[in-house]
Amino acid sequence: xxxxxLKVLTVDRCFYxxxxxxxxxxxxxxxxGILPNHVPYTAALGIGGLTILKDGEKRVAAVAGGFVDVSxxxxxxxxxxxxxxxxIDVHRAEEAAERARQTLQQKESDHEHDxxxxxxxxxxxxxxxAGDK
Amino acid sequence: MASGNMKDIKRRIxxxxxxxxxxxxxxxxxxxxxxxxxxxxxxxxxxxNTMYRTVARLAAATRSSESVYTRxxxxxxxxxxxxxxxxxxxxxxxxxxxxxxxxEMEGKNAQVITIGKKAQxxxxxxxxxxxxxxxxxxxxxxxxxxxxxxxxxxxxxxEGKADEIFLCYTEFVSPLQQEAKCLQLLPARFEDAAxxxxxxxxxxxxxxxxxxxxxxxxxxxYLYGVLYGAVVExxxxxxxxxxxxxxxxxxxxxxMIENLNLSYxxxxxxxxxxEITEIVAGSxxxxx
Numbered sequence: 211x212x213x214x215x216l217k218v219l220t221v222d223r224c225f226y227x228x229x230x231x232x233x234x235x236x237x238x239x240x241x242x243g244i245l246p247n248h249v250p251y252t253a254a255l256g257i258g259g260l261t262i263l264k265d266g267e268k269r270v271a272a273v274a275g276g277f278v279d280v281s282x283x284x285x286x287x288x289x290x291x292x293x294x295x296x297x298i299d300v301h302r303a304e305e306a307a308e309r310a311r312q313t314l315q316q317k318e319s320d321h322e323h324d325x326x327x328x329x330x331x332x333x334x335x336x337x338x339x340a341g342d343k
Numbered sequence: 344m345a346s347g348n349m350k351d352i353k354r355r356i357x358x359x360x361x362x363x364x365x366x367x368x369x370x371x372x373x374x375x376x377x378x379x380x381x382x383x384x385x386x387x388x389x390x391x392n393t394m395y396r397t398v399a400r401l402a403a404a405t406r407s408s409e410s411v412y413t414r415x416x417x418x419x420x421x422x423x424x425x426x427x428x429x430x431x432x433x434x435x436x437x438x439x440x441x442x443x444x445x446x447e448m449e450g451k452n453a454q455v456i457t458i459g460k461k462a463q464x465x466x467x468x469x470x471x472x473x474x475x476x477x478x479x480x481x482x483x484x485x486x487x488x489x490x491x492x493x494x495x496x497x498x499x500x501x502e503g504k505a506d507e508i509f510l511c512y513t514e515f516v517s518p519l520q521q522e523a524k525c526l527q528l529l530p531a532r533f534e535d536a537a538x539x540x541x542x543x544x545x546x547x548x549x550x551x552x553x554x555x556x557x558x559x560x561x562x563x564x565y566l567y568g569v570l571y572g573a574v575v576e577x578x579x580x581x582x583x584x585x586x587x588x589x590x591x592x593x594x595x596x597x598x599m600i601e602n603l604n605l606s607y608x609x610x611x612x613x614x615x616x617x618e619i620t621e622i623v624a625g626s627x628x629x630x631x
Contacts, residue, residue: 219390221486221571222383238560239552252401253551254560276564277557279397281548288394290486290567 212246215284216262218271220292225271226262234261235278235287242278244285251280257328257335260287270295272339274332291332298340307333349614352607356600363596369432370589377518377582384515384572384579391572398565399533401558404548410555411501412562413531421451422474422496422505424528426512426573427462428581429479434588436513436521436581437461443523444511454505456492458574474499481578489570493563500529512573513580519587521580528569531562 216233218226234243236258244251255276262269275290310330314323402413425444427437441462444455448471455471457463460478467473475495480488499505508529514522550557 217393219393221387221390221568223386224389237551238556242551250548251551252397252548252557254557254564277394277397277561279393286393286397288390288397288564288568290564 213264214244214246214248216287217284218260218287218289218292220289225289225292226287228264230262230264231266232263233285233287234259236260236273237278244278244280248280248285250282251278253278255287255289257331259335259339260289260292270339272298272336274335293336295339298336300337300340303333303336303340307337349607349610352603352610356603356607359596359599359603363593363600366589366592366596370586370593373582373586373589377579377586380575380579380582381515381518384575387572387575391568394565394568395533398531398558398561400548401550401554401561402531402533404550404554410558410562412529412558415530416506418506419452420503420505421448421453422456422499422508423448423453424456424458424492424496424508424510424570425462425466426481426510426577427457427459427465428577429460429481430585431461432588433581433585434591436584437465439521439523440511440513440577441465443525447509447511447525456496458492459577481574481581484571484574484578486567486571489567489574493566493570496529496566497563505529510569510573512577513584515576515579515583518583521584526569526573528566529562531565 213229213231216226216228216230217224232243232245234241236242236256237253238256239253241258242253255273255278257274258272260271260273262271271292271294273287273289273292276292277286277288279286279288307330310326310333313326314330318326423444425440427440431437453471454474455466456475456477457466457473458477459481463473463476463478475492477492496505496508500508507527510526510528512524512526514524516522
C-alpha cells in the first residue's frame with residue numbers, strides 16, 4: 211500500500227517522523243483526511259484530534275492550534291501543542307476544565323472570557339482524546 | 344616592615360582565592376545551564392525553520408491581496424521588543440543587545456517591550472516609553488508564555504499604535520560566539536526567503552478555507568514561534584556569555600594568585616636575609 215512521509219513538529223521536539231498510510235487532522239474547517247498523493251494543501255489547525263494510521267495500527271494525539279502543510283515530498287504538521295492520547299494526564303485536564311468553567315461563570319471582560327473558553331475547549335478535547343484511544 | 348608587607352600579600356591572595364571560588368562556581372553553573380538551554384534551542388529550530396518556510400510561501404501566494412500583517416504602511420510609531428538577561432555578570436551580553444537596539448531606534452518614534460530583568464532596569468532609566476515588561480520568564484519559557492505577549496503586540500499593531508515591530512535578541516552561533524540581531528516582525532517581510540526559493544514550476548497549493556484566512560491565522564502562529572525561538576536562543580547565549588566571562592575571570596584570578604605567591608616568597612626571602620644580616624652583624628660587634 212502506498213504511504214507518504216509525515217512529520218509532526220512542536221517547538222520542543224520532533225513529535226513524529228515516519229512513513230504513514232493515512233492521517234486525519236482537525237482543521238479550522240473540520241476534520242480532513244489526508245491520503246498518499248494528496249494535492250498540495252495548507253490549512254490552519256483547530257482544537258481536536260490527529261489520527262495516524264500506519265500498518266493498520268491507529269494512534270491518536272490531541273492537537274491544539276498550528277498548521278498542516280501538504281507538499282509533494284512530505285506532509286508537515288506544525289502543532290502548537292501535541293500529545294499522544296496515552297500521554298495525557300486526564301486528572302490535570304479535568305482540573306484545567308474546572309478552572310476554565312469557574313472563570314467563565316465570573317463575569318470577566320470579553321478578552322478573559324474568550325481565553326477561558328479556549329482553555330475549556332482544549333481541556334475538554336484532551337479528556338475526549340484520552341477517553342477514546 | 345617586611346613582615347607587614349607579607350601579611351598584606353597574604354590577605355590579597357586570600358581575597359583573590361575566594362573570588363576565584365565564586366567565579367569557578369558560576370562558570371560551572373552557567374555551563375550546565377547552557378547545555379540544557381542549547382538542547383532546548385536546537386529542538387526548537389526544525390519547528391521554527393519549517394514554520395518560516397511555510398509562512399513565507401503563504402505570504403508570497405497572497406501577495407496580490409495583501410493581509411493587514413504584510414501590508415506596508417506609513418510609519419509613525421515603532422515598537423521594539425528587547426530580549427536581555429535576568430542577571431548581570433555575563434560579559435557583554437546585555438550591553439551588546441542594548442547597543443544594537445539603541446542604534447536601530449535612532450531617529451524613530453520608538454517604544455519598548457522588555458523581556459528580562461536587565462532590560463526592564465535598563466529602559467526604566469531611558470527616555471523611551473515602555474509598553475510592557477516581562478521579567479524573569481526566559482528560564483522556564485513555554486510556548487504558552489508567548490501568547491499574552493504576541494496578543495498584546497497584535498493589538499497595538501491593529502490599533503495603529505505601532506506601525507512596525509522589531510525584535511532585538513541574541514543569536515546563539517556557538518558556545519564561543521553570540522551575535523545580537525534585530526529582526527522585523529511586522530509588517531512581515533520574507534523577501535530573502537522568496538529569492539531563495541527554487542525557480543522551478545510553481546506548485547498550485549490549495550488553501551483551506553482561503554489563502555487570506557490561512558495567513559491571518561498563520562501570522563500569530565508564526566510570531567509565537569519566532570518569539571519563543573528568540574527567547575530560547577537569547578537565554579542560551581546569555582548562559583554561554585556568562586560561562587565565557589567567568590572562565591576569563593577564573594583564569595585572571597589564578598594568574599594573579601601566581602604573581603602574588605611569587606612576591607610573597609620574595610618578601611619572605613628578603614625578610615630572612617635581613618634577619619641573618621642583622622644577626623651576623625650583631626655577633627661581629629660582640630666578638631670584637
